[in-house]
Amino acid sequence: MSTNTLSENNRKVTVSRSDKTFAGVSHVLLVIWSLLVVGPLLWTLMTSFKTTREITASSTALPSALLTDPETGSFSLSYLFTNYISAWTSDNFGRYFFNTFIVVTSAMLLVMLLGAMCAYVLARYQFKGSQLIYYLMLAGLTFPIFLAIVPLYQVLKSLPLPWAPNGVFLGTFEGLILTYVAFALPFTVFFLYAFFRTLPNEIAEAAQVDGAGHWTTFFRIMLPMAKPGLASIGIFNFLGLWNQLLLPLALNTKEEQYVLAQGVFNFANKAKYEVNFGSLFAAVIITIVPVLIVYMIFQRQLQGSVSQGTMK
Amino acid sequence: MTYSLHRRGFLKGALAAGALIPLAACAGGGDDPKATPAGSEPAGGETTTQADPNNPFGLKVPSDVDAAIFNGGYGIAYAEFAGAMVEKQHDGVKVKVSKIQDATTELQPRFAGGDPPDVIDNAGKGKIGLAAILDQLEDLNDVIDSNNYEGDPIRDTLYAGVLEPGTIDDKLAVINYVLTVFGLWYSASLFEENGWEPPKTWDDAIALGAKAKEKGKYLFLWGNEASDYYMELAITSAIKEGGDEVRLALDNLEEGCWSKPALQAVFGKMEEIVKAGYVKPGGGGTQFTAAQAAWSQAQEALLYPSGAWIENEMKSQTKEDFKMTGTPVPTVTASPSKPFEAIHSAADEPYIVPSQGKNVAGGKEFMRAMLSKEAATNFAKEILSPTIVKDTVPEDGFGSTALVSQIGMLGAAGDNVFTWKFNAFYGMGNDTVVLWNSFLDGKLSTAELTSKLQEVTDAIRNDDAIEKFKAS
Amino acid sequence: MQRRKRHLSFDKISFMVVFLGLPLLIYLVLVIYPFLQAVHLSLTNWRGFGPISEADYVWLDNYVYLFTSSKFMLALGHNAMLAVFLPLITIILALTLAIVITVGGHSHGTIRGIRGASFYRIVSFFPYVIPGIIIGLMWRLLLDPGMGLVNGLLTTIGLDQFKDFAWLGKEETAMPVSMLVIVWGFVGFYMLLFIAAIKSIPSEIYEAVRIDGAGRWTTAVRVTIPLIRDNIQTAYIYMGIIALDAFIYMVALNPTGGPNYSTLVMSQELFNTAFGGQNMWGRGSAMGVVLALVTLAFSGLVFLVNRLTGGKDAVSY
Incomplete structure (x- = not known):
């Protein structure tokens, strides 16, 4: 339209x-x-x-x-x-910054790929149980996260990861990234599902008539067409994951692996200790500024794609 | 199940006397270390024999020790210091000291997953409730029975009574490392300037409140999360007034325990102070360190009830030449059951060694290093707070007025040192904090406060899912 | 929809396995399984530290306890209140701002937005990018009775009754103020969403309405709102889910549950029960299950109301 x-x-x-x-x-x-x-x-x-x-x-x-x-x-x-300087160096926010960047960027890219794949299948293929899977995903949006923490911990502890120090996902960035992906998946699928439904059928059908397979159709035709939707869900995921607190608090307990929100939370909660409010405020700014910058760069895209996505 | 907590004269006189006066290290008895070999088979690594006094717990070499230390007021540098001592003593052992902020959230999954750290400093707001993990903890009596790194039996180097709170049914489940003195804190320079005296009775306090008001100041102030510091103040004062029966009634969750005359008298006096407007309003909406800064920096109030950690906590927010000084809390009458000098003091900073840990011997060895004189002196010097190890604080208190006054308070108190644990043991913190916020805000009367505190106590007593301890 | 040949090729099988199987596997293992496990725990008296296998089944005792616990019921009531008011306030504010921005220009010829629209739009979104925990911490300091900016400004303009006024420490104000802080954090997001929706309304519709002589108010109420009602429904559900959780904001603003527990919410009581005090994990899990059920019921209710009043079933964003 x-x-x-x-x-x-x-x-x-x-x-x-x-x-x-x-x-x-x-x-x-x-x-x-x-x-x-x-x-x-x-x-x-x-x-x-x-x-x-x-x-x-x-x-x-x-x-x-x-x-x-x-x-x-x-x-x-x-x-x-x-x-x-004291927040960045002696209070380790420099390190937290890079940790956050690695974890959030990887999780965001991965969840966008997996979410797009899943949403695409659910939106454009009819098969038994597809509605069930969709609603199962939606239900995930309503679960309180910290209820899952202990069982989640045990799952990560039993999932093997050969190259990790303990041989399992627990306590690694990989584990945290995978958890982020899992918890960001419902919203991503939910968002892209609606998006894929709005994309016109004709082009995909033409491609398939030309002999393109399912894989090719998705990667060559549908994914590029979904770019605006991917951009906005990408930004939402980036913001959401950057701000994630409960999962890292429970699963990412090594201080050298802290992420920013976790660092700020722990810094602010030091009881019986000299609280350096100056560093705390600097840490807050360090945490906010990157997301503000990402938003400023992509805000036009966000605006554009949200409006495109709502056209039905 | 009922746990009984033996209280054989907690913190006997030796504590007070010994605080400043170096006692000759009593190198008498000391059992042979009841060494427990670490959990499993020696897996290839060299294991020293059990009898070795340098390795009483059969620590495997090489091995790793995983120490999870609460990163609060004391930081973790002191624990790293002890870790380095272990590494020096046992070439090939690596001690990894990691920070924890909220023990329950961070370690609960590890306990449930069967891989807790080897030793934990279970302190802070998020500390793990003892009742929940008691049966998963090592008995640490063998640590106390071993020799420290200087070669003296550890049991002989500790203040008397400090192990009692951590002893449950003869099992030493917890070693509380730091000795905390509670009291009312004030600026000696401000008091001197105005010719004020710290109050000895609640009536003195009320009179002082009037004088403070003339100067546009308040007597007390409080902060949201720390409103229950005033409960500590009230209970201490009531125990001084009414004796140990008050303490026992509270600890044993007795029916009507909050209606004891001594507690009622103290609540009444505090209500009078609130009603007279001697408490700075708005504490319920103030973050507690911000509130404390209004006392230590802006000097808007005269007195603040707290443990001795307050000096360290407010270091960068204390007015120059404040001369932070502690004094015992006021009594109701001039002739209370315990003298004015009686104080609430407790060993705190609870260290535990989980039985499920991979390197139980390593956890115990870490505690042996912590309890050595070298580590304890380092702690006192860096943190400006005494540990349960005697003779580590010089007379000048390393230059801290607060530390000197702690030692002074301990000395003056003599045998009259007490503590209680119902609120910590049953995790009543949050409930009482809410009530004290309302009381200090003038929203609850003494009668209402009493009945609501009683409701909290009764709810725990009547909840069969909660295991109780018995104080005597 | 897929209408091509039905036979299963390698292409199709591998495609379905990877595209559906992989994400679903991750989701089932890391989200669904832990929640089922939590439901399981809610039937036990597990205390959080011992092996789960050693906990005893107490079946529905934990649930019975919840509904007799005045504190939990209080928290449930607060969540219900939040679920009504938070979306309402946020949506009204966001919608007003969105309409003003998109149709604030003059009423002749084509509809156009207000001058500086993109500036307002960008600025309004700022709070949404700030971590919830930081929003909470920041406002707690802003609302500090003594050193906070809010009282500083109020007393500067002569409102001396706000000297040392404890916004978060008074029963009357703690909850409303906490709600406003959450609203502050989310208005920009919903404004953006509504702007997008309004802009996708064909301008011919507006022009037709104008020719009929409808005023701005009539246009907004009769045309704009009905046309974006699905977006409003979605916003209501999202915001409701936030209101039913609200954990991070409430913990940061009122760590102890507010004066006389006036801001205590279910998630906070869950946290205190499971992680604090007695480590009653079984009980805490039961609270979480109730919370999840309430959230599901809420979403269902919003769908139902929208449908009964003539809306579409589909969710849009």
Whole structure:
């Protein structure tokens, strides 16, 4: 369907009074909302440049201690990133960052491939039990994750992985990735199922008439056609997995293998200990910024594909 | 099943006396180490004989020891220090010290899966409830009966009574490593400046509250997760007032235990303080370290009830020249059952060795190193807190006013040191925290607090699924 | 649909095995099996540390306990309340913003969005990319009575009654404020979804409505909302599932369950039961099973309501 849909571009047209009022009210509403969104984020950013002492002293005061040379008392930029340096190095967030990147990227790519395959079969092949499988997948969306943790642990412990130190999936990135894939699968299938159903039949049929097999049809024709859908589910999975907390908390217990959300959680929960709020805020920024960047780069794609996907 | 916890005069006088005064290491008896050979066959590796005092548990060489240490207030460096001592002692043994943050979440699957670590520091908010794992733990009496790395029998180097809380039916299931002193903490410099005295009775405290108000300050403040520090304060004060029967009633989950006159008197005084507006409002909505900073940095309140870890916890958020000092908690009357100097002190930081561990001997060897004087002194010096090992703190307290006052409080208390464990043992933390938040917020009266605490106690007593211990 | 020759070729067999078998295997082993195991555990008195085989069967005792436990019922009530209000508030807000952004331009000629639409759209989505645990931690500090930004701003503009006001520490405000924090985190996502849906409505429809002289309000209520009702249904289900869990937000905002347990939710009570205190894994598992059943029932109910009121059965996104 490529009818003329609403567009965001503005052409010069004479504007009526009621339009002006409506636009004015709309802008006020949107500005307030934007401030509500951006305000806390900017505050977090600002706070990450304050010392723990400054943070607990006042929430609204601007950073100053890290902008001052402690020896001369004059303005200096060389200490500005103290919190970031300590979060990145001594609090290990640098390492967590790379761990997260590896685990999330691999899991995302894998779940997109497997999810697309599964959704494609369910959406476009009719066979006994296909509805059952679909609903089984949907049911997975409603399960509380931590209920599965102990049995999951035992499953991972009994699944052999020859090259791992213990010979099993447990305690390895592979194990965590596979678990991420399994838990991201329902939503991915759910999303792509609807997407594959909307794709026109004609091209696939033409290809099959030309003698293309099932494999070829999928990889050569259907998958490329599903690109927009894959892009948005890819972004959703990236965000969702980047933010995953409960699974790593229980399954990924080696400190050197921590992921970011887990690192922040544990850092914030250190009881009976000097809590370095400065580093905590820096760690929060370190965790948020990559996902924000990914979102900014792909937001157009996300917007486009969501709208394409909803056209039925 | 009922477990009985023997309490043969926990923390006897020796503790107080011995805290500063070096005792001649009493190198008398000391049984031969009841060495238990580690679980299975020596698989190729060299095994030293059982009788070897340098290897009392038959630690296999080479082997790996998996130590899971709570990464909280004390960090894990002190455990790595002990791990290095084991490695030095037994060439070829590798001790892997890993951090845990929430013991239950992180280790529960490992227990269920049959591969727990060899030794665990089961501390922190997420510690594993003892009742749930008791039958899966090694008896650590053989560790205590062995010699430390300096060659002295470990049993002789410990403060008296420190093993009692971890002893259940003669089995030493837990070694609590750190000695914690509880009290009211204040800024000695602020008090001196204003000519204030730390309160000895609750009436003193109320009078001090009025003086604080004049200065635009509060007497107390609290934070959400730590509201039950005020329960610790109340129970300590009530035990001082009413004697051990209060403690026993609570520990044994007696009917009507919260209605004991001593507890009621303390609750009443605390309610008076809340009603008078001497408690900083809003604690229920404040993250606890943020609340504590309002005491240690902004000095919005005068007193804070806590364990001695507070100094370390607030290190970077304490006003310069604060001079953090501890004092025993106030009593109701001027002539209580136990003297004002009586304190709540407990060995904490519970170490356990699971029987299912791959290297049980390694876990025990790790504990032997931890209990050696070298490791214990290192702990006291780095953490500024005493361990259960005697004679590790010099007179200047390594420069810490809080450590000096802990030792002072222990010394003044003499025999009058006590502790209890019902809330920790039964995992009542969350329920009591919610109630104390409401009470400190003025939302619950003494009568309501009492009946709701009693409901919590009664629910546990009446739940047959929960095993009980018996205090005496 | 596949209409080609029916005979089974290697191509077809290998295709089905790999395409359906592999994902399904992973899913069955790592998701379905653990949950079945959890159902099994809910019938036992397993305490979480010993071998499961040594636990005793107590059959339905754990379930009986739940329905007599006032704390669990309280938590269930809170979840029910969240499942009603969270989707409602989020969807109304998201829909309003989406409509304003897409049709906020002037009413002559073709419909167009408001100036700066893409800016608002991008910014609104920001909270969705932030980990839930961080949203919780961040707002807890923002709402801190003394050092928090919220009270700082309120007192600056002269509202002195909010000095030291404990938003999360008062029974009256803890739950509403926690809900608003969750709403804050999700509005942007649903706004994006609704914008996409609205944009896919053919503009001819709008133009026809306009020629008939319908105002903006009428257009929104009579045209826009009915045309995207399936998207609204989907949003309701997603948001409802979030409301029925809500674990991470609630734990970060009110680690102890809120003043007088006013923000305690089932998942939190489950966590405390299984992992905290007494490690009652059997009981905790029973709570999880109830939670999963409630969630399934909720989704079914939303489908049913939508269908009875004339919507389609299909789920769209």
